[in-house]
Amino acid sequence: MRVLMVGTGYVGLVTGSCLADVGHDVTCVDLNERKIEMLRDGFCPIFEPGLETVIRRNIGHDRLHFTSQLSQALPEADIAFIAVGTPEGEDGSADLTYVKAVAESLGELLAKDMVVVVKSTVPVGTCDLVEEIIQRQLRQRGVKHRIIVASNPEFLKEGDAIGDFMRPDRIVVGLDDLTAEDSFRALYRPFILDDQGKLLLMDRRSSELTKYGANAMLATRISFMNELAQLCENLGANVDKVRLGIGSDGRIGKKFLYAGPGYGGSCFPKDVAALLRTSEAHGVELKVLQAVTDANLRQKDLSFEKIARYFGDLRGRRIALWGLSFKPGTDDVRETPAFVIVRRLLDAGALVLAHDPEGAENFAKEFGDHPHLSYAEQAYDVLRGAEALVLITEWSEYKRPNWDKVGSLMAGKAVFDLRNQYEPWELMDKGFYYRCVGRPDSSAQTPR
Ligand SMILES: NC(=O)c1ccc[n+]([C@@H]2O[C@H](COP(=O)([O-])OP(=O)(O)OC[C@H]3O[C@@H](n4cnc5c(N)ncnc54)[C@H](O)[C@@H]3O)[C@@H](O)[C@H]2O)c1
Structure with missing residues (x-):
């Protein structure tokens, strides 16, 4: 599958690199141009054991790409992940500024049907919000596309992120529209060959929680x-x-x-x-x-x-x-x-x-x-x-x-x-x- 990863931090970079490693074609997008340049040169901007090797291997196989231009990467994608930060806001709640900004950009740019996956850790109801933002933008542009928003939280641990991603205990996917189930089965098939039951499908709110x-x-x-x-x-x-x-x-x-x-x-x-x-x-x-x-x-x-x-x-x-x-x-x-x-x-x-x-x-x-x-x-x-x-x-x-x-x-x-x-x-x-x-x-x- 052709995967778009928006946000190339600890989670986005590990997720993108591991998905490329099992054969998907992945493009990671980040606003941080310095980070993107480093990654294009094969250098990992964070310390995570084994990650640089996976990055280099997949750049070599032409399956892992990096850009700061969402508009360039989006048309090629079959599925788009949102993996940006959700830091603690002043009152302790999750700050959704970055998630909302990505949803706005997707709504402004999408020119076809798309499965949008929220990988960031987000409060219950955020997938609803992402869907609303994208649909509002599409309406303003006067275009209609079928957008399915799914929740797919990440459970990797820093320091052992590659192992956690490659050999997950479970993969949680929250979907209110089950027509996207096949996309997730295709995406994660290599990770659940030992046990199909590791893919836990549920509604979006339960997944977020x-x-x-x-x-x-x-x-x-x-x-x-x-x-x-x-x-x-x-x-x-x-x-x-x-x-x-x-x-x-x-x-x-x-x-x-x-x-x-x-x-x-x-x-x-x-x-x-x-x-x-x-x-x-x-x-x-x-x-x-x-x-x-x-x-x-x-x-x-x-x-x-x-x-x-x-x-x-x-x-x-x-x-x-x-x-x-x-x-x-x-x-x-x-x-x-x-x-x-x-x-x-x-x-x-x-x-x-x-x-x-x-x-x-x-x-x-x-x-x-x-x-x-x-x-x-x-x-x-x-x-x-x-x-x-x-x-x-x-x-x-x-x-x-x-x-x-x-x-x-x-x-x-x-x-x-x-x-x-x-x-x-x-x-x-x-x-x-x-x-x-x-x-x-x-x-x-x-x-x-
Ligand atoms: N770090 C972990 O161990 C871990 C584990 C599980 C879940 N999570 C969750 O995953 C999410 C991401 O965490 P992280 O640690 O990877 O964050 P991070 O800060 O390392 O990375 C976020 C990246 O998103 C980029 N970004 C922000 N806005 C963007 C935009 N509009 N377009 C493109 N890129 C943009 C930033 O430049 C940054 O590189 C958070 O919600 C976090 O809670 C983190």
Whole structure:
């Protein structure tokens, strides 16, 4: 099929590249000309493992094209995806500016029947809105075309996006007009050869809500475990043992039960906020989800407070950070817990030295300059003279540090492991003051 992907970000680029990889002819459109030029030259503008290889392979096969001109790409397409951003608006609701702008452009340009697919994460009712906008434009132009608008939310995870897209758990398609079902079966056939039942067809509203429901459920698991971790710290229990104990129950499952510094990223915070706004607008109180958000905000503060309590006064203290992106495997820093921790450390007068294998540039751009914040190219370089090391993102390169080297570079010996990556006894044996999340550590030594 000839696929048009409008919006070439994390989702649009992965979706377009993977669809090309199974043989479809894909054109990705983006307003960002620099991005388009890079992509045409075979360079991936984001860090996503394996993506550049897929892009180059499909450019080579002449199945993947990039343009900033929607008007050029649209006439060739059999199906058009909308994969633009839906950031959090000022009141927490999803900002649909970009989605609406694409719908307007499609309405202005469409010259034939078309299936339009909303891949962006959008509030319930957005497909109705997209359809209305396109039809209004067509009416104004005095033309008539059969436009079917479908919802097809994306569930990929950054850092493992190619694998998620190529081997999906399920593909959700929301259609109110089932005549487009065959298009989706043809489009996704290569991804569901093992199990046709993975294509879940439903009405558009249920499909739109499924995406928010999935992210809200995952966020709930994280906040729940973070609160359980706090209780563990007070009771002398170990959240890792509790995690295994409860996760072994098939009804619960082992994934997404890790305590940490609170969830971040481009999806969970904004999607939970948007679902709360939708529910408010419809007079339905989602008490659990409000608590999930509150617990998450508190978790980020608690991470900072562990460090602050240890030092008492952070003024002039040199603090080394490992990890800035919201999770390993991505350069995405949107809503990363590192923002809160760095901001609070700087406000308290600390000097912050940070390293991230891929996310430092984006972090610096988003956070802005600060005289007491600097970055290093190499992980060990931030340790020189530091009085504490804080692990924020569990990149593989931080997983097995040489603790003797770490200790010899640092001026103090405190490690705050916000991802429970290290063995408490190993660090404490080596003379480190070690704090983690919900596991026995050096907390008894913290001055009150
Ligand atoms: N990032 C993820 O992990 C993820 C996962 C699942 C779903 N989603 C959802 O997918 C959507 C896209 O997210 P993303 O992370 O890819 O966003 P992104 O910000 O990385 O990319 C969006 C792209 O759309 C482009 N764009 C904006 N307006 C345009 C227009 N009129 N025409 C052409 N291009 C335009 C922007 O330049 C940008 O490159 C969001 O709704 C998001 O919630 C994201």
